[in-house]
Amino acid sequence: MGQDVDRTTFSRRDRQRYRAKVHRCLDALAVMLREHPFAQDEPMTGIEVELNLVDRELRPALTGAAVLDAIGSSEFQTELGRWNIELNLPPRPLPGDEWRHLEHHLLDELAVARAKAQDCTSRLVMIGILPTLERDHLVAEAISDDERYAVLNEQMLTARGEPIRIDIAGDDPSGRHSVEPERLVADFDTIAPEAACTSMQLHLQVAPGEFAAYWNAAQCLAGVQLAVGANSPFLLGSRLWAETRIPLFGQSCDVRSVELRNQGVRPRVWFGERWINSILDLFSENARYFPGLMPVTEDTDPLADLEAGRVPGLDELRLHNGTIWRWNRPVYDIADGSPHVRVENRVLPAGPTAVDMVANALFFYGLLRVLVEADRPLWSSMSFEAAEENFTTAARHGMEGPLYWPGSGWIRPDELVLRKLLPQAHEGLARWGVSSEVTDRYLSVIERRCVTRRTGSAWQLDAVAALEARGADRRTALHGMLARYMEASAANEPVHTWPLPS
Template identity: 80%
Template sequence: MGQDVDRTTFSRQDRQNYRAKVQRCLDALGVMLKEHTFARDEPMTGLEVELNLVDQDLAPSTTGADVLASMGAGEFQSELGRWNMELNLPPRPLPGDQWRRLEHQLLDELATARSHALDHGARLAVIGILPTLEKRHLVAEALSPDRRYAMLNEQMLHARGEPIRLDIAGDDPSGRHDVTPEHLVADFDSIAPEAACTSMQLHLQVPPDSFAAYWNAAQCLAGVQLAVGANSPFLLGSRLWAETRIPLFEQSCDVRTPELRNQGVRPRVWFGERWITSVLDLFTENGRYFPALMPVAEDAEPFEELAAGTVPGLDELRLHNGTIWRWNRPVYDIANGTPHLRVENRVLPAGPTVVDMVANALFFYGLLRELVEADRPLWSTMSFEAAEENFTTAARHGLDGPLYWPGNGWIRPDELVLRKLLPQAAAGLARWGVTTEVAERYLGVIERRCVERRTGASWQLDTVAALEARGADRQAALHGMLERYLESSTANEPVHDWPLPS
């Protein structure tokens, strides 16, 4: 949700008018999809990475605004927590060696951020969940002062009507059957727990007539992405899921009371419930199932803009879409006066390193292209329920949880990647025009990660276990692990090569 919000209160009439305006935007989009020209040039990609700042004691550092101010205008912006920042790199095409250049740019941008953070006594942590967070850090005062975040906090708490509850039961995400599962239950009076989730978001611009295929393919791949990319096993001192960021984000943004959940009311952080045939399916569901959180209606009327020959901004539709956090979200936007559609993939955590993140991205983009252009779509042989179960299983267990894959049945994720998906990803990247050298560099990272069975999550778990075996308590082990993590992450060595405490 990047749009500014300058309202503080909303009337009943505001909400009624906003609902009607969202519907007019949806109707206008339907007309545009039939009659208007959307961007169909070289497909563009985008990358966003959410970051953490920690102080010299490795606790969250609420210096985000100061660090941003010292950097001035650039690719960084504020995020929900005062210890968060977000890096948005400019869109770029996939072909050639563009993503090798992106790796260098990402390294340069993070080096700049690290330098400015040090000026304010802070360090940069690129990780899915900051493992040194404590409950006392997740309070309303820790939210960024931006007005849109204050409004989001107020409206979400008002809609829920009671504290936000986290209830996450771990079930041995490391695969060690001699480890007792842990359970976290905690209540919060703000949406600050959402700020504990730091992710990498991948964008891909696609033509309208291909959007459904790309979105369906992305849903198929969500479980595999999590299995090989998990990097968030700890929250508030508890060892939970391999990718605890998934249930944390789902619960911290849940405005439903238990009674509404029992009635089957849909959550705002949503995997979905069916394959689609058009991007309109998703935007229609948004309007049909989800009440407005911030019903700000603009003066512009989409059909008047169409009649005048201008491209409608569809501001209400976009704002509403920004308050529904699908793991693969549709995006409508305008660039250089031309409308376009994007799939925004929100599945992956940040980190562990730049080379790991670029490898995760190209593995996804390559597989996506290959699945979309397959003779028989994968989603025609996989139920939507199976795709969602894969997603949850991978979030819980990482590489240790078997996934269902048509033609293979139930198979461990690393075996699936090594036997089948890596060659498909290579073929897909070749279709995109990515050079062989670039494809081999980054897919090689995914291959070694699967051969070594070492993800960011498993490294964190193994390191903490080793430090605890030496006699450290949990908090000391988490601090020791994070110190090692920051050193290896900055060095940009892929996580499968990171050493464990001897």
């Protein structure tokens, strides 16, 4: 949701007009999908990474605006929390050595950001949830000074009508420590808990006619992505899920009251409920199930734009889509005067390192290609409910939770990856034209992560357990773990190689 919003109050007429415009945008998109040419260039990829800022004591540093001013680059943008910034790298194709260059570009940008953050008495952390966050950090004053965030905060709290409740029951996500489950229950009068979730978002531009296959394939892969990429086991001092970011984001953006949840009203953070046949299915569901949170309308008419030979911006449709947080989100956009559509994959956390994130991305892109081009689509033999159950199981248990996979039954994620999915990812990247050197570099990271069974989440859990075994309390152990995490992350050695506190 990057569009500007300069309104703070909305009337019933505003909401009626907005709903009508969303549906008119849908009509225009339907016409475009039938008749209008979309971008035919080589498919482009993109990556966004959300980052945390901490002070010398490793607490959240509310210096985001100052750091952005010091960086002075359009590739860095504001985020919801004042201790967050976001890095958006320019789109690039997949073939050849492009993603090796992307890793270098990512490292260069992170080095600049670290230096500028240091000038602002801050340090940079690339992690799914900042483990040193405390409840008194998640207040309205911690939300970035940007009108669209203020409007979003007000509208979501008004729609909910009561405080936002975070209630997450954990267990031992690593399965190795034989410890008692912990539970976090806390109420907030702000959407600031959403800012605790820092992610990596992957984009893939596809032809409109192929969008449904790519989205369905991405949904199939969401559980596998989480199992091998989890990096968020702690929240507000509690040890919860392997990827606690998943339930936290869902609950912090939930505008439903208890009664509406009991009635089965759909949440705005949504896995979905069925396989699709067209990108239009997703945008139609958005319009059918979700009222506008920020009903701002433009004076343009998308159908009139089409008739006049102009490419419609579909502003209301895009704004509405930005307030519905699907884990695989459809995107309509315009670049160089041509419309295109893409899949935005929002499953993975940020970090632990640049090399780990590039490995996660290429593993995903390679598997997508093979699944989409399979003679029999995977989703024809896998229920949507099974894909969603895999997603939840992996978020809760990481590599310890068995996933369902057609042809393999219930299988541990590391075994599934090593036996079946890594060869497919190799084949998929070859079909994309990715060089063998690039493929070998990054998929070997996924392979060794599965062999050692050490994700970012597993390392964090083991490091905290080691420090607690030496007599540290939880708060001290979290600070000690984070200090070691930041040092190893900056060195860009993959997480499976990181030593534990001795």
